[in-house]
Amino acid sequence: xxxxxDPALSPRSSGxxxxxxxxxxxxxRWLASSLTQHDHFSAYFEPLIQLFLPHWxxxxxRARVLEVRTELEDVYxxxxxxxxxxxxxxxxxxxxxxxxxxxxxxxxxxxxSSSPAYFARTGLIELTIRVQDQxxxxxxxxxxxxxxxxxxxxxxxxxxxxxxxxxxLLLIAGGSGITPFRSLLQQLQRQGxxxxxxxxxxxxxxxxxLFREEFDRLLLDMxxxxxxxxxxxxxxxxxxxxxxxxxxxxxxxxxxxxxxxPMIQAARAVLSELAVDPAQIxxxxxGAAPIDMQRANASDTLVAFKRSAINADxxxxxxxxxxxxxxxxxxxxxxxxxxxxxHQCICKKESGVVFNTKTGTYSDTGSEDIQLCISVAAxxxxxxx
Amino acid sequence: xTTSIPSAETLxxxxxxxxxxxxxxxxxxxxxxxxxxxxVIRFQRGLDLSSRLVIVLGFIHPLFWVAGVLMLALAKxxxxxxIGHNVMHGQYDWMxxxxxxxxxxxxDIVGDGDSWKRYHNHEHHTYTNIIGKDRxxxxxxxxxxxxxxxxxxxxxxxxxxxxxxxxFQWGVAYxxxxxxxxxxxxxxxESHLPISRSELxxxxxxxxxxxxxxxxxFWPLLCFPVFWSVLLGNLCxxxxxxxxxxxxIFCGHFxxxxxxxxxxxxxNETRGQWYYRQILGSSNLEGARWFHILTGHLSCQIEHxxxxxxxxxxxxxxxxxxEQVCKTHGIPYNTGSFAHQYLTVVKRVxxxxxxxxxxxEPLTNH
Numbered sequence: 001x002x003x004x005x006d007p008a009l010s011p012r013s014s015g016x017x018x019x020x021x022x023x024x025x026x027x028x029r030w031l032a033s034s035l036t037q038h039d040h041f042s043a044y045f046e047p048l049i050q051l052f053l054p055h056w057x058x059x060x061x062r063a064r065v066l067e068v069r070t071e072l073e074d075v076y077x078x079x080x081x082x083x084x085x086x087x088x089x090x091x092x093x094x095x096x097x098x099x100x101x102x103x104x105x106x107x108x109x110x111x112x113s114s115s116p117a118y119f120a121r122t123g124l125i126e127l128t129i130r131v132q133d134q135x136x137x138x139x140x141x142x143x144x145x146x147x148x149x150x151x152x153x154x155x156x157x158x159x160x161x162x163x164x165x166x167x168x169l170l171l172i173a174g175g176s177g178i179t180p181f182r183s184l185l186q187q188l189q190r191q192g193x194x195x196x197x198x199x200x201x202x203x204x205x206x207x208x209x210l211f212r213e214e215f216d217r218l219l220l221d222m223x224x225x226x227x228x229x230x231x232x233x234x235x236x237x238x239x240x241x242x243x244x245x246x247x248x249x250x251x252x253x254x255x256x257x258x259x260x261x262p263m264i265q266a267a268r269a270v271l272s273e274l275a276v277d278p279a280q281i282x283x284x285x286x287g288a289a290p291i292d293m294q295r296a297n298a299s300d301t302l303v304a305f306k307r308s309a310i311n312a313d314x315x316x317x318x319x320x321x322x323x324x325x326x327x328x329x330x331x332x333x334x335x336x337x338x339x340x341x342x343h344q345c346i347c348k349k350e351s352g353v354v355f356n357t358k359t360g361t362y363s364d365t366g367s368e369d370i371q372l373c374i375s376v377a378a379x380x381x382x383x384x385x
Numbered sequence: 386x387t388t389s390i391p392s393a394e395t396l397x398x399x400x401x402x403x404x405x406x407x408x409x410x411x412x413x414x415x416x417x418x419x420x421x422x423x424x425v426i427r428f429q430r431g432l433d434l435s436s437r438l439v440i441v442l443g444f445i446h447p448l449f450w451v452a453g454v455l456m457l458a459l460a461k462x463x464x465x466x467x468i469g470h471n472v473m474h475g476q477y478d479w480m481x482x483x484x485x486x487x488x489x490x491x492x493d494i495v496g497d498g499d500s501w502k503r504y505h506n507h508e509h510h511t512y513t514n515i516i517g518k519d520r521x522x523x524x525x526x527x528x529x530x531x532x533x534x535x536x537x538x539x540x541x542x543x544x545x546x547x548x549x550x551x552x553f554q555w556g557v558a559y560x561x562x563x564x565x566x567x568x569x570x571x572x573x574x575e576s577h578l579p580i581s582r583s584e585l586x587x588x589x590x591x592x593x594x595x596x597x598x599x600x601x602x603f604w605p606l607l608c609f610p611v612f613w614s615v616l617l618g619n620l621c622x623x624x625x626x627x628x629x630x631x632x633x634i635f636c637g638h639f640x641x642x643x644x645x646x647x648x649x650x651x652x653n654e655t656r657g658q659w660y661y662r663q664i665l666g667s668s669n670l671e672g673a674r675w676f677h678i679l680t681g682h683l684s685c686q687i688e689h690x691x692x693x694x695x696x697x698x699x700x701x702x703x704x705x706x707x708e709q710v711c712k713t714h715g716i717p718y719n720t721g722s723f724a725h726q727y728l729t730v731v732k733r734v735x736x737x738x739x740x741x742x743x744x745x746e747p748l749t750n751h
Contacts, residue, residue, distance in 0.1 A: 030595075033595060043484050044430065047423060047426045047427040059483045104419070105480060336506065337510070341510050341694070342511070343487040346486075
């Protein structure tokens with residue numbers, strides 16, 4: 001890990017692949033599918049490689065869970081050591097972690113809450129996770145990996161990254177939306193940056209603020225950093241007053257917002273009311289962005305067909321299968337028996353809950369394959385169709 | 386040959402009891418199933434690779450060649466039956482694994498997986514043994530029921546059957562493509578197929594190209610000094626696999642007592658009637674655990690047709706319960722030893738080689 005360069009300094013973009021390389025890839029794929037019936041040789045060898053490296057996967061990198069650290073009663077941090085080859089990240093990016101729960105691969109997306117500098121020094125990253133009420137995965141991860149274990153980690157993704165240069169920053173966090181900002185603040189401290197940072201941190205109650213002691217230390221260490229804690233009980237929801245009062249020079253700052261969906265929407269509305277240039281604002285939702293569409297009735301669900309860029313409003317009654325919904329929206333997904341037998345209409349659900357009419361069960365909220373002909377939307381959905 | 390359907394009450398209680406067996410098994414599906422299929426895949430991959438090496442060792446002693454061919458045939462049988470067939474039925478889709486799922490899996494056989502899923506999973510499993518709808522019934526080559534008019538070519542259909550068995554993978558590839566329709570058929574104005582004829586054709590030839598390249602060009606060339614011995618070995622392994630899969634599949638639907646249905650009978654059928662038809666149109670083979678695994682658990686064809694997407698390793702245990710439920714509802718349950726069931730297949734192929742004689746009792750008991 002010592003050879004790790006600071007990813008913040010190494011741009012990862014590359015130009016379009018030259019034609020020769022593209023043909024090489026095509027040939028290799030053809031060879032792999034001819035000889036192994038898999039698109040990549042690694043997929044064919046995966047079960048054999050797993051004999052020596054348990055949990056090795058073509059879908060990502062192995063990462064060892066070293067510690068599950070309690071932050072608050074319902075918030076914990078996973079301390080992970082990604083395997084060699086994992087390319088690092090920039091402050092503000094997120095990863096998908098997958099683990100096997102009773103034979104089933106489950107995955108969730110979390111922002112990395114530690115800094116790239118910390119990763120460069122120790123080879124470790126941290127994910128800070130709130131236990132979701134009635135969640136299937138977040139409570140399980142905490143309990144299952146208490147004694148360590150292996151998970152699969154995706155490459156770091158996302159563009160919720162502080163602007164280049166040294167323009168002053170205004171960070172607005174809601175609840176566990178603080179995690180990418182912790183990464184950013186640690187990084188600025190490590191780099192000895194003199195960039196002015198104002199953090200407005202909203203939480204439901206005074207006891208719900210994360211990383212209090214760490215931030216106190218940062219305040220001592222970084223004179224250009226200031227922090228305002230605003231709990232909803234005493235201060236109410238985010239308002240223009242808060243911004244004007246606690247960050248009067250907001251219009252001169254680059255603004256970053258992270259938190260639950262309603263909080264982000266409220267913050268953006270407030271900033272627009274304050275006539276802030278939208279180009280100054282960056283924001284990131286937890287999980288999927290809300291579907292941009294008005295519902296006809298409050299009980300309707302919204303289904304976004306991502307590839308076709310079509311949204312559909314689905315009435316709760318009468319219950320409709322997603323195959324019908326897709327076809328009514330003018331799509332022509334591959335389908336066959338329409339009774340859940342032939343598995344041709346399988347489609348990737350990126351987020352949301354579906355009800356399976358054949359087994360009578362509800363799905364997980366994360367990404368997984370579903371059969372359109374026997375699935376009914378039980379929440380807003382994003383489908384890869 | 387058609388049958389009279391039991392009363393609505395009988396079918397309803399039958400449906401509920403079959404559903405109960407399904408729910409009970411579904412609640413048990415989990416880690417053990419994931420571990421099992423991974424273990425089988427791991428074993429299959431090891432066997433596939435090592436068999437290639439052992440075939441080459443045939444230049445030391447011919448017995449190596451024989452052993453290598455048998456190993457490769459076994460690897461292909463496991464890949465096609467216990468792994469490919471079951472994975473492509475979606476039995477392991479719940480694992481959410483990027484490779485072990487019905488959308489991405491491709492098998493070591495000339496038939497393209499997507500075309501197979503389109504026809505087999507849809508037509509055969511939905512319209513099992515409905516004459517005119519289930520194109521897998523006799524594969525358009527054999528007359529296996531008096532619902533199909535006799536033609537002169539049926540006289541030598543036993544030899545057609547033997548040929549089909551030996552070349553089964555080619556027959557299936559051609560058949561599942563509905564090649565008669567694609568290559569020679571009339572073009573329908575409004576095709577219900579989600580992909581075009583040219584895409585179908587290109588999938589068909591592309592898969593054939595890949596398979597021929599692997600078994601008859603790449604591996605023989607790689608072991609150049611023993612080119613012919615490797616090529617012959619691969620050919621033999623493919624033939625053994627063909628013979629085995631075709632024999633098991635014929636035992637599943639074309640035994641003496643397996644029944645057929647008309648389209649009329651199956652209109653607006655309830656789940657219970659659907660279950661009932663699946664049971665009457667299928668037959669089971671009894672045997673040891675290794676035998677079930679080698680057949681991809683198609684030895685439990687009845688359970689496979691009732692529960693096509695439940696991990697097949699549960700079928701033998703479910704079979705005992707299904708047989709019991711059939712008994713209490715007076716529904717025939719066709720099971721027997723491999724030898725016995727196969728003998729009745731041969732009888733059936735021979736029996737329908739000849740035109741019906743007036744007044745002759747049909748073979749099937751009602």
